[in-house]
Amino acid sequence: MELDYDSIIIGGGFGGIFHLHHLRKLGFSAHLFEAGAKLGGIWYWNCYPGARVDTEVPVYQIPELELNAEFDWKEKYPGREALRDYFEHIDKVWGLKKDISFNSRVTGAQWDNEKLRWDVKIAQMQLNGPTEIIRHSKSIILCTGFASKPYYPPFADPKKFKGLMYHTSAWPQESMSMKGKRVAVIGTGASGVQVVQTIAHEVKSMTVYQRTPNYALPMGNNELPQERLDYYREKYPELVEKMNTTYAGFLYDFHPGECMKATPEEREALFEELYHKGGLHFWLGTYQDILKNLEANNFAYEFWRRKTQERVHDKEKAEKLAPANPPHPYGTKRVSLEMNYFEAFNQENVDVVALKENPIDTFTEKGIRTADGEEREFDLIVLATGFDAISGGIVQIDVRGEDGRSIGEKWSDGIRTHLGMASRNFPNMFIIYGPQAPTAFATGAYSAQVQGRWVGDCLSYLRDNEYSKIQPKVEAEEEWNEHVNEVAQAGLFSETESWYFGTNIPGKRKEALNYMGGMQMYKQKLRENRENGYASFDLEK
Template sequence: MGSTSERAEYDALIIGAGFGGYSMLPRLGLRVKLYERGSGPGGVWFWNQYPGARVDSDLPVYQLFDRELWEDFTFSERFPGWRELQSYFAHVEKKLDLRKDIEYCKNVESADWDSTRCRWLITCSDGTEAECKWMYLSVGSSSKTYVPNIKGSSDFRGELYHTAHWPYYGASLKNKRIAVIGTGASGIQVIQESGKQSKHLTVYQRTPNLCLPMVQRKLDPVEEQKKKDAGIYAEAFKKCERTPGGILYESIDKNTFDDTPEEREKFYQSLLKDGGLQFWVAGYKDVMTDQKANDAAYDFWRRMVLKRINNPAKGELLAPEVPPHPYGAKRPSLEQNYFEVMNQDNVDIVDVNRFPIEEINATGVKTAAGQVEVDMIIFATGFDGLTGGLTDIQIRGTDGRTLMQHWAEGVKTSIGIAVPKFPNMFYLFGPQAPSTFSSGPSCIQSQARWLARVVEKLENDKIESFEGTEASADEWLKMVGEKWDATLISKGKISLPVLLLWSKYSLLAQLVVGCEYSRKESSTPELGRRTAHLYANA
């Protein structure tokens, strides 16, 4: 580290210019700076520029809830694409005059806690340094890409891309032989676009995506303005803070078999007709706790999908008789014409469970089923989710160990926003919080409001150091585990327990102080500092 005179000094430093950073920055009445490694705002929507990239949350949910921002910006589609989201972030930045407090192309490599001075010491990849009292990690759940280590990838002589690092100038799909590896959300979207334009498309699938009809539509700006004037937008944002998923709909107060088969069929049809994630979250209340109820939902979904596929072999791969996991145990993606594209004669599916990829060579992809010659390979393999962006930074806490070392044997947090041994550090939209099982903006804004109030209280009380206790983390982990095990989500082969009852966060967001804390003398009494501890019974 350089001398203190060479370091920039802030009260608070925010890392990441996505929804998290833009939710925290206006709320902190401190000397604050935001560092963003990209050259523009948007977070994941700065990087996600692949063909077809768009959100899966209905409008008006997917935005910041401040009237000042939404009253003069109207999205043009029910599910906005990446270009419009970038325009939205530019609008937010200008409207709230945030640019003066942001440094772009600023990549944080490490952060070390100085217990003597109660400050975080920050080092960036460009050699610059900074220090701050409060550090907010707003890197999100999808900031560190996952690229599979496939033999021979560097030998490929064609075009090779990852969806999260698509060239900003674009890449033509027209009349090319394309291989897409992965069928998650980005895979579904890029496959739909590739199928329209490619000469031939080969999809390498590990797990079928039990995706739902998006039912995309253009929005009439005149009609949207009427909704704003009538208070419909404002009421929608209030509702998002009360529902389990932070969206406009939730499950009905009825069990699956309370209805007759005919009534169930009609209800399921209505959910699919409206589109979006409703079939996943607005169905019967027992769908994620009762296996037979879940089987009934899957059976209906499968029958609807098979009607769109005339190739039995493809149908079994895309909608197998035996589901790969309980329906909804993994967040389903939204599709517009995915199954029609997969049904095309110029599209093949390779089941990598049966035929694993052996290598990528100069001209294509090789499995036990044979060699496929391609001009372009697209990795739609997603991210090192939730924890990857956090552990990618070398963050050292009070004991000198990194966050990655602390989590080597399992993730443990205090109420999904803080980590013991890492004082004055908070994260948004990460592990053991609602995260991927909720709408991002809803979850993030709830967390940001609460954290801003907590820090304001701590500053007023002249608290220098604030951290979660091991006891609070143990209690939180136990509670999350119990909620997790009580549902079928635990059978979805998801590596980290991220499920949490949204009602807990709804309560947190309403608290003025937001937590209980205890004062004690610090290890440096000559400085007269005090520390506070975060408990799980917030």
């Protein structure tokens, strides 16, 4: 059997680099192909103004002791440049680049059932254009990330616009001055919030086109003093142990009490405490029934609305940003973190258009015209319109299994995986931080380690027992699919149109794209599967 590697890894973010390091430690030959010019995955591509992580240090890092002994974070919530530095530090410690090909985009992969290998097509960028090469491996590991396929809404005539227009995920790598520019920002998800709050003070004018208000929370970012860094380093093993016990792998968890059983005074006191802690505490550290009981959820929304409207001086803008009637239950869309985002709308040069009341009619040569007939002129249009999340980055690659069908064709009638990491008819293929795994409900760094260790154990088991092929049983996929969707229906999440269920993409099937049972339940499922000798998989010699 002609092979170049035991395993080909696709993607150079947290998932990819952890798998490369871990498989090498286990004695496998592995090679990573990355479309970007450097490590970082999403943190290579995300170079728009204000790009910053929404999970605090020391949680947002790979939980391996040797990586954190000599790296000092500067801020509680690191920005893009610090994260790029962190990836370079990881390479310095682990020596990864000798087994990485950059500027190399995997475009397809075909399973060869006779030779029991994957034939992987890679487009490598050269000075005279892309060159296609093919490499062969026993297994492939897709670490494409949850947000690697940008979504461009079907606006009318976007090519008419003669100014600059960029999706936040395709921002120019070189810096760009915003001074004096007339800017439109379409979308108010995480990247939209970060762009608005970062450049509002610099631009001549800004119009924010908002489809759905963002229930953003104060980030509470600050510089990290040396004594705090020393504490993190000294206590890091204990902190990791704490992460290993919580729902999302954070250093805190849901409050044990119930909102509906608390007195108004108790409820107000806890909400105040969590809100002023900053970060995601008000979302993931609150009463355990907030995300399950609509009446309890309304208490959280009303508190957030009151706090937000106090910060916006113009009543009309305040109502658009934090309306009396909540568009969806609090926290059932990804909650963003902000730094004076709402205060930006107090500036005379910043306006907001509610697209559900006044949608975009068409792009023009000079700007954007809305349904009310008003045309606004811009020098730059920022598309903060999000992603075909979770599954989109996988199905955009032409991966074909033993029956000749692509993964996109298989999933067209609904996602089917086992444990969120394997799919029937795609032998020896593993998916990391993808559909039907905890993914958006845990950090990429923490998930990379959890899933990476399971994959490493699985591949070692195949090698030690001389198996050449593994894929989940049909009934295992169906059981996992039922479990994922049953857990998702237990709370309020399914009542909201969001990328958690694929409904941000017109025509995409509505289904639970994330495992919402929490990291503890997920790790238990992985442990049981491993201890049972991978009984839910078909193994072949």
